[in-house]
Amino acid sequence: MTKGKIIGVDVGGTFTDLVMVDTDSGAIRVAKTPTTLDNQAYGVLNTLDAADIALPDVGLVVHGTTTTTNAVLERKLSKTGLITTAGFRDVLELGRRTRPQPYGMTGQFIPIIPRDLRREVPERMDAGGNVLIPLDEDALRMTVRQLADQGCEALVIHFLHAYANPAHERRAAEIAAEIWPNSYITAGHALLSETREFERGVTAAVNASVQPLLERYVARLRDELKAKGYAGDLLVMNGNGGMVSSHAVAHEAAKTVMSGPASGVMAAAYTGKRAGESNLLTYDMGGTSTDVALVRNGMPPASNEIEVEYAMPIHVPMVDVRTVGAGGGSIATINTAGLLEVGPHSAGADPGPICYGKGGTAPTISDANLLLGRLNSGKLNAVAGGVGVNDIAAIFAEKLGKPLGVDAAQAAEAVIRIANAKMAGAIRMVSLSLGADPRDFALFAFGGAGPLHAAALARELGVPRVLVPARPGMTNALGCVVADLRHDYAQTVNTALGSDDISVIHDAFARQIAAGEAALARETIAIKETRYDFSADMQFVGQSHVVRVPLDSPTPSDALLRERFEAVYWDRFKVDLPEIRARIVTVNTSVIGVRDPVDLSQLIDPAGRNGTPAPSGRRKVIFDGKTHDTPVYWRDHLPIDATLTGPAIVEQLDTTVLIPPGDRVEGGVDGNLTIHIGAAA
Helix, strand or coil: CCCEEEEEEEEEECCEEEEEEEECCCCCEEEEEEECCCCCHHHCCCCCCCCCCCCEEEEEEEEEEECCHHHHHHEEEEEEEEEECCCCCHHHHHHCCCCCCCCCCCCCCCCCCHHEEEECCCCCEEECCCEEECHHHHHHHHHHHHHHCCCCCCEECCCCCCCEEEEEHHHHHHHHHHHHHHHHHHHEHCCEECCCCCHHHHHHHHHHHHHHHHHHHHHHHHHHHHHHCCCCEEEEECCCCCCCCCHHHHHHHHHHHHHHHHHHHHHHHHHHHHHCCCEEEEEEECCCCCEEEECCCEEEECCCCCCCCCCCCCCCEEECCCEEEEECEEEEEEECCCCCCEEECCCCCCCCCCHHHCCCCCCCCHHHHHHHHCCCCHHHHCCCCCCCCHHHHHHHHHHHHHHHHHCCHHHHHHHHHHHHHHHHHHHHHHHHHHHHCCCHHHEEEEEECCHHHHHHHHHHHHHCCCEECHHHHEEEEEEEECHHHHEEEEEEEEECCCCCCCCHHHHHHHHHHHHHHHHHCCCCCCCCCCEEEEEEEEEEEECCCEEEEEEEECCCCCCCCCHHHHHHHHHCCCCCCCCCCEEEEEEEEEEEEEECCCCCCCCCCCCCCCCCCCEEEEEEEEEEEEEEEEEEEEEHHHHCEEECCCEEEEEEECCCEEEEECCCEECCCHEEEEEEECCCC
């Protein structure tokens, strides 16, 4: 076990959060500072200063970063060249014959690598891995030099059917390494050994184009931490919910995309398991967006078919998180049709919502909550440079109320209702659309704004309980602390059940196990045990889509594969097709280095938390058009086993918890709060 202090630090769109756990004493320290968008490393260092942490005493730092995600979404990428099979130069741009908007000829698409930097060389394999056209090594050398002369910093080698036989890609990478001025060379098969040249090519292109950015960032942060006395390894979160050494992370940089949301889901699963809630709908509402996911039986689902935006599929395993543009800073506007819209544009951290007092003038969700009495106007006034509730009400009345024919408070309620509808739609997308009934789950609410909206969302979705962790606004950083080491592998096999030797499947799993164990052996972090997760992506012959089939063993029989596949297919589609043969498309293995558990009982100091709950104040709060005199409690002073009935508000450093009329809240394990919807006595 890593002794001493473990730090998890997560960079969000608005704030950078830090959680430090002392594994010897159980003590926990937290900090939150504004994100420094120009250089995220400054925000990380600011949180360390805010928490007053002496780095020489720290044993491990785990970091969740949005460097790669932001670079992809904003197209602030390294100049990258691509070499591909002759005739397939435009695969990355042709895509899958879809369009940005389903209706109308609107929208645009900017490929990761522009056409003038995509080059072809003679070579060709068939789908069985047989050489049809040998690799033209002279043409390859000339093309590599041309791309280097054009100022490309990174290079992608992406040949057709390299998943079936990577010999040409491997040889091309060897030749390129002799010429290319740095090590930023990505061979598509090494990152993703699957069919579908578009998805494989985009994934490789993303990896190459963010490699230099990520490596420079983590190197700079490592140097800064070392200068402050930190002697351990810096680990970086991946989008699969695991973590990897910063010295190796840039090699597969694409795997860090969406790592922030993934770490929050991992923390939710960990916290829920300790609280006896293994089936969760996770709901993370921050300042910019809302991320939702489904956790079944304590296991966050992973997907290798995530599309982070239009025509941007990144087919490496990631926690299946869906995002909508509704966060505390989401801006409310009246569109050209005279209708109220909320998001996706956000006020961000600077200037932020009006109530931040940093020059923001656009109405946001946070401002709406303030007008309705749900946020503490007194505390915000103290830091908002004189911006008060009346100022915000005047802006709401002018910009939203006047066009809609309502007053400021009614406009604020309308903003909240629309935001809640968007977030409820996202939760339905990860539950009902996948055959899961929300009534069978608890809603795990986190993020700085999540607990403000969670009870209303649960009521709309029929979810019976809301679990609010001890530090909702720090959950992503907590995910960095509790995450395990993890390496994922996928290999296309395209094997029909019953027609090919099953040893092909067993051998593929064996190679993946060996690769994962070797990767764990290179890590510097001690692990308690190694766990393996096996699955197969399967389909009926003639289909184009696949379903993920969990497996207990790397040596399944044909009969077992068929049985498991039909069960999963029936559960998903309620269709039985016994007369059609099944095919295994891809085999997948996750090799997980399980770390020692982390004690979360002191996320809120338990000392002195007993007796009867006593309000720290009261204020007028609007619920469904009616004003209620509402008690306000400070969470750190609530008894561990406190019971409250709504309406009530619980405030803390990193969030505000709203308990509407008719609901009941109870304290529980690790300082969690459980809101029982409609259960007030």
